[in-house]
Amino acid sequence: MTSNYPKASKLELLNFKSISTRTFWITSVAFFLCFFAWFGIVPFMPDVVKDLGLSPEQKWNSIILAVTGTVFARLVIGKLCDKYGPRLCYTWLLMLGAIPVILIGFVQTPLQFLICRLFIGFIGASFVITQVHTSIMFASNIVGTANATSAGWGNLGGGANRLGMPIIAAAVISFGLADEANAWRYSMVIAGVVCFLMGIVYFFFTKDTPAGNFKELKAKGEFVATKKDQVGFKEVLSDYRVWILFFVYAACFGIELTVYGTMDDYLQNTFGLTRSMAGNIVLSFALMNIFARTLGGFFGDMFGKSRGLRGRVLFLSFILALEGVMLSIFSTITYLPLGILFLIAFSLTVQMAEGATFSVVPFINKKAIGSISGIVGAGGNVxxxxxxxxLKSKSAVAEQTAIASNQGMAAEIIEIAQGQASSLAVSSGYFIISMLILLAAVSSLAIKFATEESTDEVEPIRVALADK
Incomplete structure (x- = not known):
């Protein structure tokens, strides 16, 4: 599509007169709420298991379904953004996605719960729209920083629910709206209603581009689709760089989600921490997204200014390799202070790698940012x-072996043996994953850009300098 709309060459966070800044903040808050609602049920899972009588298998299936729903939604939403614009896509995602979030508060059977978890997962596609919208609003000299910062808010929402949801539940109980057993239901309903209202805000207070909405620009002839400009989905799928970034994002965001989900038990089994202390450490790990992901985008932009698009790729490869090294070392440590040090280092590098990934994505094919963002984003969930x-398969086998080996012993001894077996299995799993991360780092070096693509890095810098 052709359009001469001006993109913001600076990230002025307090300049609310700028449509780019307003959109940045609104999309960031919307993304935060989507992830908050997506993972909102996690702090209440012990209550849900007790209330609905979920079996361990059903509990695990609910986690799988939530991730599966997101994969498909991310693949579809990217193409829809290219066609209809991010404003309408986000509006509908927020309003329709709020429905299963609300409905999960009314479920009465395990099957109903599983169905709601599947459809709640669709709201995870908000990541793609967030990246598309910020990519449209900001010029290439600052797009990495803008993308990374807005994305960091979403990941922050996925961790903040550990504090936020229990607070909402406590408020519900204190106002006499529900007892402790049913507070989780009201909390999810409230989260869904807030998402629905945010959809209304998104519709009225954002624009597709700095110059206006897709529909308005097309009506004025300022945003015209031509055969030359159109990029088919098959063309996107045939670009090897898209699949390298798919693998790369699986090796950073995908691993962050997995480590975040398994770290509580690992810290308890390996270092003998209480559940409360382990949970607080993991929460801190998630909250680092507020700045760590931004650093990845910032350094991606910085290397882009000095060394062009190749510089962005080199930084991405470097930070991925560092992520793999940090995880491999952490997996071998049994001394708590040293373990926390390397866990912090891993947290910093994995989140920076996520930001660095989406400092590269907008340059792969600017005529199909939505489709590419959708595929790469789906890679994270895969x-x-x-x-x-x-990790589950290795841990399950190890635990079963430990139980069989200690059959007839006291329950406490079996539990300790089971925990130790799980710790060793997960540790070896982390090490295997770290090797795959290093493979992704090497693979990313294969990303190349044509000469005309590389020149796109230069012009926004000239614009930025002219503004000073």
């Missing part, structure tokens, strides 16, 4: 699914 299955 990575999370495969890594989780690896």
């Amino acid at each position: 990575g999370a699914f495969l890594a989780a299955m690896l």
Whole structure:
């Protein structure tokens, strides 16, 4: 599509007169709420298991379904953004996605719960729209920083629910709206209603581009689709760079999700921490997204300014390799202070790698940012699914062996043996994953750009300098 709309060459966070800044904040808050609602049920799972009588298998299936729904939604939503614009796509995603979030508060059977978890997963596609919208609003000299910062808000929402949801539940109980057993239901309903209202805000207070909405620009003849400009989905799928970034994002965001989901038990089994202390450490790990992902985008932009698009790729490869090294070392540590040090280092590098990935994505094909963002974003969830299955299979076999070996012993001894077996299995799983991350780092070096694509990095810098 052809359009001469001006993109913001600076990220002025307090300049609310700028449509780019307003959109940045609204899409960031919307993304935060989507992830908050997506993972909102996690703090209440013990209550849900007790209330609905979920079996361990059903509990695990609910996690798989939530991730599966997101994969398909991300693949579809990217193409829809290219066609209809991010404003309408986000509006409908927020309003329709709120429905299963609300309905999960009314479920009465395990099957109903599983169905709601599947459809709630669709709201995870908000990541793709967020990246598309910020890519449209900001010029290439700052797009990596803008993308990474807005995305960090979403990941922050996925961790903040550990604090936020229990607070909402406590408020519900204190106002006498529900007892402790049913507070989780009201909390999910409230989260869904807030998402629905955010959809209305998104419709009225954002624009597709700095110059206006897709529909308005097309009506004025300023945003015209030509055969030359159109990029088919098959063309996107045939671009090897898209699939390298799919693998790369699986190796950073996918691994962050998996480590985040398994770290509580690992810290308890390996270092003998209480559940409360382990949970607080993992929460801190998630909250680092507020700045760590932004750093990845910032350094991606910085290397882009100095060394062009190749510089962005080199930084991405470097930070991925560092992520793999940090995880491999962490997997071998049994001394708590040293373990926390390397866990922080891993947290910093994995989130920076996510930001660096989406400092490269907007340059692969600017005529299909939505489709490419959708495929790469889906890679994160595929990575999370495969890594989780690896850890689950290794841990399950080890635990079963430990139980069989200690059959007839006291329950406490069996529990300790089971925990130790799980710790060793997950540790070896983390090491295997770290090797795959290093493979992704090497693979990313294969990303190349044509000469005309590389020149796109230069012009926005000239514009930015002219503004000073």
